[in-house]
Amino acid sequence: MLVSKSMSKMVFSISAKSSLSKAITLQQKCQVNMFPVLDKGKLVGVLTDHDIQRASISDKIPLDTHEAIDIVSKVPVREVMTPNPITIPQDYTVGEAAKILLRNKIAGAPVLDTDGHVIGVLTRSDVLRVMILLTGINKKSFQYALRVKDQPESISQIVHVMRDHGCRFASLLISYHGVPAGSRDVYIRVYDIKDDVATKLIHKLNEIATVHYVVDTISEERRIIIE
Template sequence: MLVKDWMNTGVMSIDADDSIQRAIQLQKTHGASILPVMEKGKLVGIITDRDIKRASAPDVMPIDIDEAIYLTTKIKARQVMTPHPFTVSFEQTVEEAAEMLLKNKISGAPVVDNNGHIVGIINRSDILRTMMCCTGSDRMGYQIAFSVKDLPGSTREIINLVRNRKGRVATILSTSKHVKTPGYRNVFLRIHDIDPEEIPPLLEEIKEKARLLYIVDFFLNKREIFDKNESHLEHF
């Protein structure tokens, strides 16, 4: 999943000598939460919602609304921008972009090509949209989570159980973090095209090979969280 396939390409920029009133207008008109600030064709900073709010705060501007509006025409973008912003390469993965945003506690960043030209913006909403698409949440179905020994082929055994019951595994997510038992891995399957009548026996079969964590039925908006010792199947 490369950033260039998921970023927002409708980039609106502002010149460093433009007023913050123009920045406010661009944000309102185009819904741009991040505005690259340019000077002589080069990126020198960004203006975010937070920068605008900080510049418009009472301790910066007088409370009188008319005077405040007047001053927004006099304050330049370079005076309120965040200089030297973090950027993301358009050929980096979305996971790398997400890691950078989290590490630096920022909501988004400009995306640049191999020549350093801005080609887009990626923010947390874009990353969430990517995650939703890649987990198959655009279709109704089931999500089954289980913990299994972290050995070659252990997940494939569970997938074969699903396929034997005519289900289709749309996505597979797996992690060894936040796992209570050392040497185990948590696996999350998104399942489509399976007869609801097949779910209870499928869960019983999975219990023989793994520890069930939960199941979510997105058709009926029902979910069952299984305890450590025994699975409760009465809702299914």
């Protein structure tokens, strides 16, 4: 899924010349944790809640309340923002963007179009929303976690067995993380099967793979089926 289809398109930006007090008011009103900072329409930085908190406890803000109010009305955003921000191209996949956020330990980044204009912001919440969609976890289902041989036919065999048992597929994910060489882990989410079929299916799948667990979210109470 592309970033352009997953980002938060309602972008609240602020001018680099605006005061810190205006930024604080805007943050409280908009309930967002990061603003792109613009100067003559060009992205020059980002202002995060962390930047605001850091500025509020700096030497620029005295302990006297009245003096503090006067100063925050004069301190420009440019002085407290994070300059040269990390950005994400609109045509990146969400997976590529997630790697950028994780590698740089940031909670979000502005999204730029091909002309370098800010068109949105991608946050951790946006990434998690995509993960929920792609994994099919929002649909009541059974998730089977299996370890199979890293061979071309291994997954097709599993799919064939599940189809024979009337399964409909919500998602299929593959991981090599922490898996021994020559193997891979497969996570398949299926629905439209009854409880007894889901249990019988474990035995069939164990003939061609190793079933680690099955999570049932179809029942009234979530449960893990252990065989």
